[in-house]
Amino acid sequence: MAKRVALLPGDGIGPDVVASAVRVLRQVFSDRPEALSFQYHLLGGSAIDETGQPFPEETRAAVLASDAVLLGAVGGPKWDKGPGHLRPEAGLLALRKTLGVYANMRPVRAYERLLDASPLRLDVAKGVDLLIIRELTGGIYFGERERGDTALEGRFAKDTMYYTEMEIRRVVKKGFEAARDRKGHLTSVDKANVLDSSRLWREVVDDMKKDFPDVTVEHVLVDSCAMHLVTRPERFDVIVTENLFGDILSDEAAVLTGSIGVLPSASLGDGPGLYEPIHGSAPDIAGKGIANPLGTILSAAMMLRHSLAEPERAERMEAAVARVIDAGLRTADLARGQASVSTNAMTDAVIAAL
Amino acid sequence: MAKRVALLPGDGIGPDVVASAVRVLRQVFSDRPEALSFQYHLLGGSAIDETGQPFPEETRAAVLASDAVLLGAVGGPKWDKGPGHLRPEAGLLALRKTLGVYANMRPVRAYERLLDASPLRLDVAKGVDLLIIRELTGGIYFGERERGDTALEGRFAKDTMYYTEMEIRRVVKKGFEAARDRKGHLTSVDKANVLDSSRLWREVVDDMKKDFPDVTVEHVLVDSCAMHLVTRPERFDVIVTENLFGDILSDEAAVLTGSIGVLPSASLGDGPGLYEPIHGSAPDIAGKGIANPLGTILSAAMMLRHSLAEPERAERMEAAVARVIDAGLRTADLARGQASVSTNAMTDAVIAAL
Ligand SMILES: CC(C)[C@H](C(=O)O)[C@@H](O)C(=O)O
Ligand SMILES: CC(C)[C@H](C(=O)O)[C@@H](O)C(=O)O
Numbered sequence: 001m002a003k004r005v006a007l008l009p010g011d012g013i014g015p016d017v018v019a020s021a022v023r024v025l026r027q028v029f030s031d032r033p034e035a036l037s038f039q040y041h042l043l044g045g046s047a048i049d050e051t052g053q054p055f056p057e058e059t060r061a062a063v064l065a066s067d068a069v070l071l072g073a074v075g076g077p078k079w080d081k082g083p084g085h086l087r088p089e090a091g092l093l094a095l096r097k098t099l100g101v102y103a104n105m106r107p108v109r110a111y112e113r114l115l116d117a118s119p120l121r122l123d124v125a126k127g128v129d130l131l132i133i134r135e136l137t138g139g140i141y142f143g144e145r146e147r148g149d150t151a152l153e154g155r156f157a158k159d160t161m162y163y164t165e166m167e168i169r170r171v172v173k174k175g176f177e178a179a180r181d182r183k184g185h186l187t188s189v190d191k192a193n194v195l196d197s198s199r200l201w202r203e204v205v206d207d208m209k210k211d212f213p214d215v216t217v218e219h220v221l222v223d224s225c226a227m228h229l230v231t232r233p234e235r236f237d238v239i240v241t242e243n244l245f246g247d248i249l250s251d252e253a254a255v256l257t258g259s260i261g262v263l264p265s266a267s268l269g270d271g272p273g274l275y276e277p278i279h280g281s282a283p284d285i286a287g288k289g290i291a292n293p294l295g296t297i298l299s300a301a302m303m304l305r306h307s308l309a310e311p312e313r314a315e316r317m318e319a320a321v322a323r324v325i326d327a328g329l330r331t332a333d334l335a336r337g338q339a340s341v342s343t344n345a346m347t348d349a350v351i352a353a354l
Numbered sequence: 355m356a357k358r359v360a361l362l363p364g365d366g367i368g369p370d371v372v373a374s375a376v377r378v379l380r381q382v383f384s385d386r387p388e389a390l391s392f393q394y395h396l397l398g399g400s401a402i403d404e405t406g407q408p409f410p411e412e413t414r415a416a417v418l419a420s421d422a423v424l425l426g427a428v429g430g431p432k433w434d435k436g437p438g439h440l441r442p443e444a445g446l447l448a449l450r451k452t453l454g455v456y457a458n459m460r461p462v463r464a465y466e467r468l469l470d471a472s473p474l475r476l477d478v479a480k481g482v483d484l485l486i487i488r489e490l491t492g493g494i495y496f497g498e499r500e501r502g503d504t505a506l507e508g509r510f511a512k513d514t515m516y517y518t519e520m521e522i523r524r525v526v527k528k529g530f531e532a533a534r535d536r537k538g539h540l541t542s543v544d545k546a547n548v549l550d551s552s553r554l555w556r557e558v559v560d561d562m563k564k565d566f567p568d569v570t571v572e573h574v575l576v577d578s579c580a581m582h583l584v585t586r587p588e589r590f591d592v593i594v595t596e597n598l599f600g601d602i603l604s605d606e607a608a609v610l611t612g613s614i615g616v617l618p619s620a621s622l623g624d625g626p627g628l629y630e631p632i633h634g635s636a637p638d639i640a641g642k643g644i645a646n647p648l649g650t651i652l653s654a655a656m657m658l659r660h661s662l663a664e665p666e667r668a669e670r671m672e673a674a675v676a677r678v679i680d681a682g683l684r685t686a687d688l689a690r691g692q693a694s695v696s697t698n699a700m701t702d703a704v705i706a707a708l
Contacts, residue, residue, distance in 0.1 A: 154519030165508025
């Protein structure tokens, strides 16, 4: 039986990079072409244009029936003016919630050959090898909201950061497990000196320690973490945190090594996983054929490992990407004024390196 | 009539650095010693030890009757185990709320001679010259909280991010005014693609643009801002944002230039202002006489400018600090293994440079 991969190219450069990843996947499975089947579906701005909805019912049904979902990117200035629930981002949030992918895993590591594009000093950047696990389906992203008028202070608006023990426990568990498979150190990030939800978060983490005696755990405040990511990033192994803190910190972490175009992500729950590069839809270079496909190719590799039980093929893809980077090949985003290659040429090189 | 300065040394290195700032202030006013009067009061852990409360009633009355408040730092492991409302941080939050200091101003700039302590590449760090204005008395720091039990998912905890139009308007106004006095560019940071409070924030900013035609305004999402602070910090002039985002971003910004020990802050409202260095209480070096007093001295300079109508004396203090830095004098935090001087020697040097 073929494994069903739902492809959601989305907007901007999304279609380019998803097409690249599909080409690489087909090559990796050239000995068993029947093992994977691909179906394209609409999400984000392009879905709004065609159906009026950022996350059409057809897409919802398809992703729920799939084994894994590979996403390009969503959003663009064209759709920025619509009401909140008709923006591309609303489609992305609904997709995450529908799939129940509560754990967003973002590995960030220094590729030695790319470090000259890092804003950090070489000696600071070179030690970066961390994994941020961001809670993705709870917190202030999905809490109650309210708007209205006050008697004396004009309008008001309210958002709610809400977490249950179950929600915290399941994502923190992913953190402990990942730490055990890596360097054995887990950093839980919160704002427990101010927030009740953070105090509950901290209690749950402390509760779980006894089940993972081989993992060392530390609690770090989100403001401290934002500092240490820049000053001493090598001190982190696995970071686990709630949705909003994870949004901010994972983007901060993504730029440390100069390789944001290369970074993948996996969002995991109990059903199909969702895989997407860290970079955005980059509408300014959409359709020019110069987008960096490596983040999406590495996301597809994570998909093989986490959703499709194909760890060896995942490793082959990752090794091929490392080889083309080592060989000095660069798309425009990484070229820093040097010669650069197209999306297609980069994809061809990865396929050749497999 | 003497201007009344309430001194809150606090915990850890707080007493050392406040004593230094007082020595410098006395010197700056040596021609008019009667112009300032100083009173010491308890706050934080030391207040808990003496009175059982982190923000004793005596301190509350005194700060409200003062012209300005100079704070060292609060907190330390000794008081970390107490219940939330009996922690040093609770005293700090109550102090801010009591004074109504809704606008926390944190200038961050590169001192050329300190850039070798920056984690950033020299070419990235050297352009940093920005001011973060953080809303300080609203948002999720002061919203309703709740804890309880759910039927199916264990315990829950809830925090509320709440803003009124009035609260947003008054701090954003400080942002526009500051931008007008600097390079004329205001960056408003929010998460308007997710949060209702951010959408209201953005509306208020857009509303106010017409009153400041000489200021250019851009909206940046908090996750993007966390990236750009590291990759292109020189693009920012004044940043204005809500309390929690400001907590995270201002700490991130504080480490960019390698000079966190030198950075001051001013928290302004309609009554007495609150002035404190950015660095924490550093319990590990408390009492050793090696803390960096420059952040507190520069905070005292901001106090002269913003609360005591003494801009010329403020400039003299700032110029003196710049001179000792240029002369190569370093406390241990900035020495990077080179020779370093004590808190007192650094203070003497500033006084000599006045
Ligand atoms: C588009 C936006 C809603 C989204 C988020 O904040 O989760 C994005 O920033 C991300 O991190 O994937
Ligand atoms: C101690 C803590 C409550 C405080 C805050 O978050 O406001 C601190 O981090 C700060 O930024 O002054």
